[in-house]
Amino acid sequence: MTAAIEARNLSKTFGGERRWFGRARPPVCAVREVSFRVAAGETLGIVGESGCGKTTLARMLAGLLPPSGGRISVDGKEPRAGAGPWGGLVQYVFQDPLGALNPRKTIRQIMHAPLRHLLGMDAPAREARVAELFDAVNLHLAFLDRYPHEFSGGQAQRIGIARALAANPRIVVLDEPVSALDVSVQAQVLNLLADLRRAYHLTYLLISHDLAVVEAVSDRVAVLYCGAIVELADAAEVFARARHPYTRLLADSAPVPGRPPAAAAPGELPDAPTRGCAFAARCSRADAACRQRAPEPVYTRKENYVRCFRPLETPR
Amino acid sequence: MSGARFAASFAALGALLLRHRLAGLGALVLLVVAALAAAAPLLPLPNPDLTDLANRLQRPGAPGHPLGTDHLGRDLLARLVWGTRLSLAVGVFASLIAALAGSCIGIAAGFFGGRTDNLLMRGIDMLMAFPYILLALAIVAALGPGLLNALYAVAIVNIPFFARSVRGATAAIAHREFVDAARLAGMRNWRIIGGEILPNVAPVITIAMSTTIGWMILETAGLSFLGLGSQPPQADLGSMLGEGRNLLINAPHVSVVPGAMIFVVVVSINLLGDGVRDWLDPRLRAGQLSRPAAVTRIERADAGAAHRPDGALLQVRGLRTRFVSAGARTQYAVNGVDLTVDAGQCLGLIGESGSGKSVTALSLLGLAPSPPAVIGGGRVYLAGEDLLAADFERLRAIRGRRVAYIFQNPMAALHPLMTVGAQLTEAIRCHRRMPRQAALDEALGLLRQVRMPGAAARARQYPHELSGGMRQRVGIALALANAPELVIADEPTTALDVTVQAQILQLLAQLRRERNLALIFVTHDFAVLSQLCDRVAVMYAGRIVESGPTHDILARPAHPYTAGLIRCAPRLGGGRRPAAIPGLPPAADRLPRGCAFAPRCARRREACEAGKVASTRLSAARRVRCLYPLEAA
Ligand SMILES: Nc1ncnc2c1ncn2[C@@H]1O[C@H](COP(=O)(O)OP(=O)(O)OP(=O)(O)O)[C@@H](O)[C@H]1O
Ligand code: SF4
Ligand code: SF4
Ligand SMILES: [Mg+2]
Numbered sequence: 012m013t014a015a016i017e018a019r020n021l022s023k024t025f026g027g028e029r030r031w032f033g034r035a036r037p038p039v040c041a042v043r044e045v046s047f048r049v050a051a052g053e054t055l056g057i058v059g060e061s062g063c064g065k066t067t068l069a070r071m072l073a074g075l076l077p078p079s080g081g082r083i084s085v086d087g088k089e090p091r092a093g094a095g096p097w098g099g100l101v102q103y104v105f106q107d108p109l110g111a112l113n114p115r116k117t118i119r120q121i122m123h124a125p126l127r128h129l130l131g132m133d134a135p136a137r138e139a140r141v142a143e144l145f146d147a148v149n150l151h152l153a154f155l156d157r158y159p160h161e162f163s164g165g166q167a168q169r170i171g172i173a174r175a176l177a178a179n180p181r182i183v184v185l186d187e188p189v190s191a192l193d194v195s196v197q198a199q200v201l202n203l204l205a206d207l208r209r210a211y212h213l214t215y216l217l218i219s220h221d222l223a224v225v226e227a228v229s230d231r232v233a234v235l236y237c238g239a240i241v242e243l244a245d246a247a248e249v250f251a252r253a254r255h256p257y258t259r260l261l262a263d264s265a266p267v268p269g270r271p272p273a274a275a276a277p278g279e280l281p282d283a284p285t286r287g288c289a290f291a292a293r294c295s296r297a298d299a300a301c302r303q304r305a306p307e308p309v310y311t312r313k314e315n316y317v318r319c320f321r322p323l324e325t326p327r
Numbered sequence: 328m329s330g331a332r333f334a335a336s337f338a339a340l341g342a343l344l345l346r347h348r349l350a351g352l353g354a355l356v357l358l359v360v361a362a363l364a365a366a367a368p369l370l371p372l373p374n375p376d377l378t379d380l381a382n383r384l385q386r387p388g389a390p391g392h393p394l395g396t397d398h399l400g401r402d403l404l405a406r407l408v409w410g411t412r413l414s415l416a417v418g419v420f421a422s423l424i425a426a427l428a429g430s431c432i433g434i435a436a437g438f439f440g441g442r443t444d445n446l447l448m449r450g451i452d453m454l455m456a457f458p459y460i461l462l463a464l465a466i467v468a469a470l471g472p473g474l475l476n477a478l479y480a481v482a483i484v485n486i487p488f489f490a491r492s493v494r495g496a497t498a499a500i501a502h503r504e505f506v507d508a509a510r511l512a513g514m515r516n517w518r519i520i521g522g523e524i525l526p527n528v529a530p531v532i533t534i535a536m537s538t539t540i541g542w543m544i545l546e547t548a549g550l551s552f553l554g555l556g557s558q559p560p561q562a563d564l565g566s567m568l569g570e571g572r573n574l575l576i577n578a579p580h581v582s583v584v585p586g587a588m589i590f591v592v593v594v595s596i597n598l599l600g601d602g603v604r605d606w607l608d609p610r611l612r613a614g615q616l617s618r619p620a621a622v623t624r625i626e627r628a629d630a631g632a633a634h635r636p637d638g639a640l641l642q643v644r645g646l647r648t649r650f651v652s653a654g655a656r657t658q659y660a661v662n663g664v665d666l667t668v669d670a671g672q673c674l675g676l677i678g679e680s681g682s683g684k685s686v687t688a689l690s691l692l693g694l695a696p697s698p699p700a701v702i703g704g705g706r707v708y709l710a711g712e713d714l715l716a717a718d719f720e721r722l723r724a725i726r727g728r729r730v731a732y733i734f735q736n737p738m739a740a741l742h743p744l745m746t747v748g749a750q751l752t753e754a755i756r757c758h759r760r761m762p763r764q765a766a767l768d769e770a771l772g773l774l775r776q777v778r779m780p781g782a783a784a785r786a787r788q789y790p791h792e793l794s795g796g797m798r799q800r801v802g803i804a805l806a807l808a809n810a811p812e813l814v815i816a817d818e819p820t821t822a823l824d825v826t827v828q829a830q831i832l833q834l835l836a837q838l839r840r841e842r843n844l845a846l847i848f849v850t851h852d853f854a855v856l857s858q859l860c861d862r863v864a865v866m867y868a869g870r871i872v873e874s875g876p877t878h879d880i881l882a883r884p885a886h887p888y889t890a891g892l893i894r895c896a897p898r899l900g901g902g903r904r905p906a907a908i909p910g911l912p913p914a915a916d917r918l919p920r921g922c923a924f925a926p927r928c929a930r931r932r933e934a935c936e937a938g939k940v941a942s943t944r945l946s947a948a949r950r951v952r953c954l955y956p957l958e959a960a
Contacts, residue, residue, distance in 0.1 A: 060824035061795075075507050096511065103511055111504040115526040128513030163911055174508065193679045194851050198895040198907035205904070220824065227897035227905065251900055264829035265899045266854035268881055272833040 013087035014048035015214040016072065016101070016182050021045040021081035023067050023238075041067040043238040044081070048314055049231075051181070054208065054215040056229030056246060058222055058261065064238040065218045066106075069186045072216060073103045085182065099129040099178035106187035108167035112159035119155040122174055129178040144173040147210065148203060165196035169203070176207065182214045189224065201228060222250060222265045231315070234258045237289040240308075242317045254311065254322040256294045288320070296321050350602025356595040360588075364412035375405040376560040384578045397567075397581050398574060401560075410562040411588055417478050417563065418544035422536050424482035425543070429489020430532050436490070437497025438520060448494065451487045459484055463546060467555045474563065477556035481546045489535050496531040500524055530607040537600035541593040548589055564589050622693040622719050623648070625702045639708075640845050641668040641691075641813055646705035648683075648690045652698065656916035660686040662869035663705070665942070666847075668813065673839060673846040675860030675877065677853060677892070679912055683869040684849045688815050692726050709813070728758045731811040735818040737802035741790040747774070747801050748786030754808040773804040776841075778834060796827035803834065810842070817849040832858050853893055857881055862948075865889045868913050868923035871942070875949030885951040885958035888924045922953070930955045 023042040042064045049055045059065050070076040072083060074096020082089070085100050105111035112121055122144070126137040145152055148169040159167060168188065175183055188204065189197040205228065208215060219225050225232055225246070232249040234242040234257065242255040253259035266272070288306055291297040300320055308316035363370075373391075379400035387395040387403075394403040436447040454462070466480035500506065501524065509523050544564075550556040551565025552572075559566070564585045571582025629645065648661040660683045668674045678684045689695040691707050692714060707714040709730065714722065734740050742750055751770035752763065761769075767786075774782035777800040790798055799819060806814050816835070820828040836859055839846055850856050856863060857877055864874040865886065873886040884890040891908040910927040913919060919926065921936035928935070934954055942952040951958075 060826065070507070073507075073511065075510060099511070099513060101511075103507065105504040105508065107504055111508050113505040113509070113523050113527070116522075124509065124514060125512035128518075165911065171508075174512070178512070193681075193912070194892060195679055195895050195908040196911065198897075198905035199909070201897075202904060202907055221897075222825065223897040223899045223901070226899060260826060262899065264826040266825075266828070266832070266852070266858050267899055268854050268857040268893075269878070270858070272829055272836055272858045 015051040017048045017084050019046050019082045022079050024079045041238050045240055049214055051214055054217055054229045056225035056232040057218045058225050059235030063235045069184045069218050073101050073184045100180055101182045102175035102180035103184045104171050104175050104188045107191055108164050108171050109159055111171050114159050117156055125178040148173045164192045168200055185217045187219055244315045254317045255319050256296055257290050347602045349598045353595040353598025364415055367408045367412050372405040373402045375409045375562055387580050394584055395580050403584050406562040407584055410564045410567050413563040414544055417547045418540055421478050421482040421543045422540045425485035426489050426532055426536050429486040430493045432490040433493025434497045437494040438501045451490045455487045472555045474557040477547055477550040481543050485539055492531055492535050493528055496528045500527050534604045534607055537603045541596040545593055620697045623695045623700050623702050624697040625715055627704050629704045639667045640670045642708040644706045647703040648686050648695055649701055649703055650699040651701055658915040659918055660869055660915050664871055668845050670845055671843040673860045675856035675863040676849045677856055678866030682866045684866055685817055688817050688849050693722055728809045729811055730813045731806035733802050733806045733816040733819045735821050737798040740802050746787055746789055754805050758809045777804045795823055799831055813845045815847045868918055872952045883958050885945055885956040886953045887928050887930050890957055
């Protein structure tokens with residue numbers, strides 16, 4: 012079976028290119044050799060701390076940013092030139108719900124854009140489709156004539172989701188879809204996303220820094236550290252039975268009601284990637300080999316892997 | 328723009344013009360001048376170029392020549408009106424050309440970035456490397472004198488200004504998420520530029536035009552004055568001034584008349600331009616640039632109703648804060664809040680965004696910004712002393728000394744241009760007189776206490792050189808600088824990563840124990856709160872709806888909102904779907920009459936919406952504001 016979306020050795024380096032005048036900035040490696048396959052209908056969660064390359068990866072998958080290396084295929088096909096990256100097959104839900112809506116356009120204009128430019132629908136067909144979408148995300152049709160600033164974050168995010176679904180995508184990239192929302196509204200949007208996935212047979216790539224959200228919504232989870240996937244595992248196990256020391260650190264740091272604060276975890280994300288394992292400076296299991304070479308993926312199950320010389324074996 | 332919105336923004340413009348009387352005055356004067364200039368062909372004026380040497384250099388008031396005549400006997404009034412017409416037209420066209428060319432360059436550079444940007448902006452830099460007027464002179468010299476060439480020259484020298492400001496605005500917008508969204512919706516570059524970018528940079532272009540048009544008129548006048556602009560006999564204001572130059576002693580009116588007109592036109596344009604800028608700049612429009620007062624305005628309706636404080640360190644009774652701004656509905660942010668914190672205790676204040684947590688925290692020491700904030704009632708007792716009755720000097724002695732704040736964004740509390748060590752030293756010496764070296768030693772000690780790695784080296788660094796977690800450590804060190812009794816921490820870990828959040832939470836827990844510190848911890852996350860706080864107060868729509876010991880409330884919430892808040896956040900390792908609370912919190916300017924949670928509450932009955940719901944005692948340590956709580960007394 013072909014995967015809905017597959018990434019092979021995907022990399023992105025910023026800077027470093029020759030500029031006309033002035034000196035070139037040193038290259039920054041934002042995403043390094045990321046590989047995964049996501050089956051149709053599956054949700055892959057991607058977690059990591061700020062600056063670890065989550066959004067860069069997401070933007071490459073959506074075709075908004077050209078990769079510096081590696082390949083992406085959707086339904087086994089390479090991207091094709093045409094209207095919009097991937098011709099609308101991959102859509103994106105943004106972290107800042109209001110920032111994703113042009114403040115000077117009505118919601119109707121915003122909703123019609125993908126229907127017009129991607130599907131070439133005429134005006135009556137567009138109206139009908141928008142009505143159907145608004146119904147699916149529980150929004151009132153009266154909202155269509157308003158401007159974005161008149162909406163709360165939760166409502167704006169529903170509009171963003173409706174727009175993403177407009178062009179019948181196969182894959183939706185959700186970049187921190189609830190982190191800008193109120194706690195009580197987050198659950199509404201998460202549940203809506205789960206319902207829509209079933210109704211429209213969608214494949215999700217869910218990016219979040221919130222481990223609990225990722226665990227609750229995903230089928231599998233990729234843990235990103237310094238731009239590389241250090242562990243890819245089933246959601247039910249990834250935190251409960253972490254195999255990579257960094258995944259364990261994340262799981263231990265997440266606040267859980269009633270559990271005292273985690274013992275101080277040393278260090279923070281390094282500025283520049285080091286030789287060898289990027290996590291070595293913070294890892295209690297690091298040895299000389301870890302500082303010499305970067306670990307390669309070790310497959311634990313068919314598609315799951317851990318990138319560590321000395322993974323944790325015993326479940327806690 | 329829809330009709331209603333257009334009318335509304337027009338009404339806003341009207342209000343603003345009134346507020347800025349000077350801008351209104353400028354608009355009025357400009358309107359009169361422009362109308363006169365536009366109507367020049369219709370006015371009963373003599374031919375401005377008709378020489379009449381017999382009547383040369385008539386003084387103003389001469390029969391048939393209200394403003395007199397010039398050295399060739401031409402009527403000055405006619406020349407003034409026609410000259411103004413020409414000067415205004417040249418200024419307007421020059422700024423239109425400069426705006427058009429500059430905006431195209433700026434948008435292309437800002438939108439495409441990279442090489443395009445580099446190439447275009449280096450070109451602009453080259454234009455800017457020449458002194459302004461010299462460049463204009465050089466262009467006219469190359470093209471030959473003439474009004475049209477002067478217009479081109481003035482337009483060209485102003486292109487860089489437009490290009491730079493539009494490029495900045497475009498670059499800021501080109502990376503906004505809605506531009507990505509447009510791309511995903513299948514829109515191509517030119518469509519994105521026209522539909523998404525242009526409407527959003529239009530205000531910037533307008534502002535740039537309103538600030539430069541006056542300049543351009545002056546510059547054209549300058550070129551004409553030098554004889555490089557309009558050629559005789561054609562009159563514009565600059566050439567009239569030039570012609571009057573030699574007669575300054577004998578017939579000053581020949582130069583005073585056009586000079587005064589230039590002055591009037593440029594001043595009124597600039598006054599109006601200021602007004603337009605205020606109107607278009609949302610920050611200026613909201614009056615946010617006005618400095619808030621040092622203490623929140625206090626208008627206590629209940630001034631007489633004193634309350635006997637007991638032995639608690641901090642006691643808040645009936646605190647009310649609202650935001651009052653002209654032209655908007657009053658926001659009732661805090662509506663009668665009661666809190667008690669004992670020495671060494673940690674109180675968690677939890678609620679959603681907009682529930683009034685931050686405003687409560689800021690109101691305690693009169694730090695809510697006034698205008699628009701007004702404290703409308705209540706008492707804040709710090710060890711028995713009513714802080715809302717204290718004067719500014721007294722409050723200043725308490726702020727940072729006995730009560731300190733830690734903010735969500737540590738950058739906001741840190742001075743960007745001072746080293747970390749200098750800031751700590753200053754904070755210490757602000758409240759306690761001591762030699763600099765002693766203060767510096769103490770500052771280093773503080774940095775070590777907040778477990779700053781490499782404290783001595785970090786003290787010499789600037790805030791921007793530190794990571795987010797380290798900055799928050801500095802924020803905490805600043806708060807601890809004068810050994811306060813109470814620290815108010817407003818979402819100190821919300822902006823941080825989980826692993827760093829765990830470090831900061833642990834640090835706060837340790838410091839509490841070491842220093843017997845009382846802490847008010849503001850958060851929206853029960854999981855975070857439960858790691859640190861002994862007691863919790865749940866806030867909804869500006870009121871405390873439930874309070875009590877943390878573990879008790881987590882295990883058996885009594886208020887339906889508390890229960891919803893606990894259930895709606897997914898927990899690590901805690902099953903699948905979170906249970907959502909339906910609906911939205913009420914807007915602070917339209918609070919319901921009865922229980923504010925009623926529209927979202929599954930247990931609602933008629934009585935809930937009938938009137939105010941009082942807070943009742945559930946047990947010795949717990950209170951709840953609900954008619955049908957989940958836990959009975
Ligand atoms: N400067 C201001 N002018 C007008 N209204 C304001 C101002 N600051 C706050 N408010 C209003 O006061 C209410 C409470 O705001 P507050 O900042 O205390 O909420 P909060 O609980 O701290 O939310 P968050 O979790 O987002 O920090 C809101 O309705 C808000 O719109
Ligand atoms: S490879 Fe070595 S340093 Fe890296 S995570 Fe594994 S044990 Fe730690
Ligand atoms: S007072 Fe009534 S509406 Fe309000 S929370 Fe209690 S049961 Fe619900
Ligand atoms: Mg707040």
